[in-house]
Amino acid sequence: MTPLLEMRGIHHAYRQGGLLSRRRLPVLEDAALRIGAGECVALLGPTGSGKSTLGRLMLGLEPPDAGAVLFEGQPLRDARGRVAPAARRAIQAVFQDPFAATSPRLSAFAVVAEPLLAGRLPRPALRERVAGLMRAVGLDPALMDRLAHRLSGGQLQRLCIARALAPAPRLVLLDEAVNSLDLETQAQVLALLHRLRRETGVAYLFVTHDLRLVRGFAGRCYLMQERRPVEVPDPFGPGPLPPALAALRAAILPARPRPG
Numbered sequence: 001m002t003p004l005l006e007m008r009g010i011h012h013a014y015r016q017g018g019l020l021s022r023r024r025l026p027v028l029e030d031a032a033l034r035i036g037a038g039e040c041v042a043l044l045g046p047t048g049s050g051k052s053t054l055g056r057l058m059l060g061l062e063p064p065d066a067g068a069v070l071f072e073g074q075p076l077r078d079a080r081g082r083v084a085p086a087a088r089r090a091i092q093a094v095f096q097d098p099f100a101a102t103s104p105r106l107s108a109f110a111v112v113a114e115p116l117l118a119g120r121l122p123r124p125a126l127r128e129r130v131a132g133l134m135r136a137v138g139l140d141p142a143l144m145d146r147l148a149h150r151l152s153g154g155q156l157q158r159l160c161i162a163r164a165l166a167p168a169p170r171l172v173l174l175d176e177a178v179n180s181l182d183l184e185t186q187a188q189v190l191a192l193l194h195r196l197r198r199e200t201g202v203a204y205l206f207v208t209h210d211l212r213l214v215r216g217f218a219g220r221c222y223l224m225q226e227r228r229p230v231e232v233p234d235p236f237g238p239g240p241l242p243p244a245l246a247a248l249r250a251a252i253l254p255a256r257p258r259p260g
């Protein structure tokens with residue numbers, strides 16, 4: 001079956017040391033990754049290992065130096081480097097910092113309505129649609145006319161999830177999307193994302209450096225190793241672990257510190 005999203009033979013490097021420099025920092029080398037329709041796939045790795053870069057390439061925000069990004073079997077970008085509007089709507093993202101991801105000038109309504117404006121719905125229908133999306137993420141629609149930045153961090157992240165879901169996407173990149181939230185809100189938002197996936201059939205790429213968040217949430221798991229994602233069958237299982245995974249496991253604090 002054709003995967004929803006496939007990346008093959010991806011190479012990507014960033015220029016280092018100013019505009020005229022020829023030095024390039026290789027970030028991805030021969031990277032490949034596959035996400036099926038409705039799947040939740042985790043992408044784990046330490047900071048600086050190239051996870052967000054892979055996410056940006058998946059959204060079509062930048063082209064890879066080499067390799068293919070295919071969405072439903074078709075190249076994500078056309079020959080002129082443009083992402084087709086349908087694919088742009090079908091792949092959405094939620095990032096770590098909801099305050100950086102929204103304008104301080106916009107109301108909660110305007111944040112969620114933004115991806116729906118092209119549909120030219122009459123205002124009352126648009127407000128009803130936004131209210132429905134807010135309810136779906138557990139927000140009271142009465143908050144609609146409040147400035148988005150007057151919401152709490154957890155509420156604003158829910159609003160960003162509502163905005164991502166507004167165009168009925170097939171795939172959402174969750175790039176450290178719960179990492180800035182307190183533990184209780186993290187658990188609530190993960191449960192919400194899990195429910196929304198069951199209800200809508202949306203797929204997730206769940207990017208994180210926090211192994212704890214993956215358990216019970218992601219069905220398959222990739223780990224960044226030597227500039228490419230490598231699938232790990234069971235990141236919590238016994239047996240020898242790749243060093244990068246052992247380091248992530250060691251970083252998990254015990255629920256109750258052992259004496260001595």
Ligand SMILES: Nc1ncnc2c1ncn2[C@@H]1O[C@H](COP(=O)(O)OP(=O)(O)OP(=O)(O)O)[C@@H](O)[C@H]1O
Nearest residue numbers: 014015027045046047048049050051052053054209
């Ligand atoms: N636009 C850019 N220009 C130059 N270097 C970049 C750029 N974006 C990322 N990098 C570098 O590429 C490497 C990979 O960065 P990336 O953000 O993809 O890693 P990451 O695994 O997502 O890290 P984190 O978990 O800290 O977000 C890092 O060394 C980073 O400094």
